[in-house]
Amino acid sequence: MKTLTPHEKYQAVLQNNVTYDDQFFYSVRTTGIYCKPSCPSKPPKEENIVFFLTAESAQQAGFRPCKRCLGSLYGKALHEYMVRTIKDMVHRDFASSLNTTIIASHMHYSPSYVHRVFKQQTSYTIHAYIKKTRMEQAKYLLQHSSFSRLEIAYHVGFKHPSQLYEAFKEFQHCTLTEFVQESIKF
Numbered sequence: 001m002k003t004l005t006p007h008e009k010y011q012a013v014l015q016n017n018v019t020y021d022d023q024f025f026y027s028v029r030t031t032g033i034y035c036k037p038s039c040p041s042k043p044p045k046e047e048n049i050v051f052f053l054t055a056e057s058a059q060q061a062g063f064r065p066c067k068r069c070l071g072s073l074y075g076k077a078l079h080e081y082m083v084r085t086i087k088d089m090v091h092r093d094f095a096s097s098l099n100t101t102i103i104a105s106h107m108h109y110s111p112s113y114v115h116r117v118f119k120q121q122t123s124y125t126i127h128a129y130i131k132k133t134r135m136e137q138a139k140y141l142l143q144h145s146s147f148s149r150l151e152i153a154y155h156v157g158f159k160h161p162s163q164l165y166e167a168f169k170e171f172q173h174c175t176l177t178e179f180v181q182e183s184i185k186f
């Protein structure tokens with residue numbers, strides 16, 4: 001992603017440009033609040049603006065979220081939104097080398113914050129959720145394709161076939177071989 005200059009960011013704010021909403025937040029010194037670029041509120045003077053890459057860093061600097069553009073995205077709603085976004089990313093990209101750090105940087109939050117919220121809301125770590133999703137896809141391929149176990153392990157994103165075997169024990173509570181034998185019966 002291209003790094004925006006402060007001037008480009010200010011132009012985005014003036015235009016209420018929604019395409020920049022996932023790239024930065026801006027805060028206004030005179031009001032103490034921070035907004036998304038698309039916020040329809042009256043644009044502040046350029047000299048009163050401070051830019052932040054994340055909502056978290058704006059919060060830490062002492063700014064409060066704008067009720068108008070961010071009011072719906074706080075507390076429980078924010079956590080639900082984060083979990084939904086993380087699950088969407090995992091379901092879309094599980095076959096790539098996805099991890100908590102990549103997901104967090106995509107969402108502009110710190111890995112520890114994203115990890116904490118996801119664990120609280122789902123009781124899974126993101127790492128475990130990725131493994132489980134890969135295993136579910138492997139289960140489908142074992143039943144509906146003629147790929148070998150080795151091919152399937154790599155295809156669903158595991159770095160080593162042993163991780164597929166471990167995932168079966170952890171989430172399916174059986175060995176991969178037992179699962180395959182059970183599947184053949186039906």
Ligand SMILES: [Zn+2]
Nearest residue numbers: 035039066069
């Ligand atoms: Zn706003």
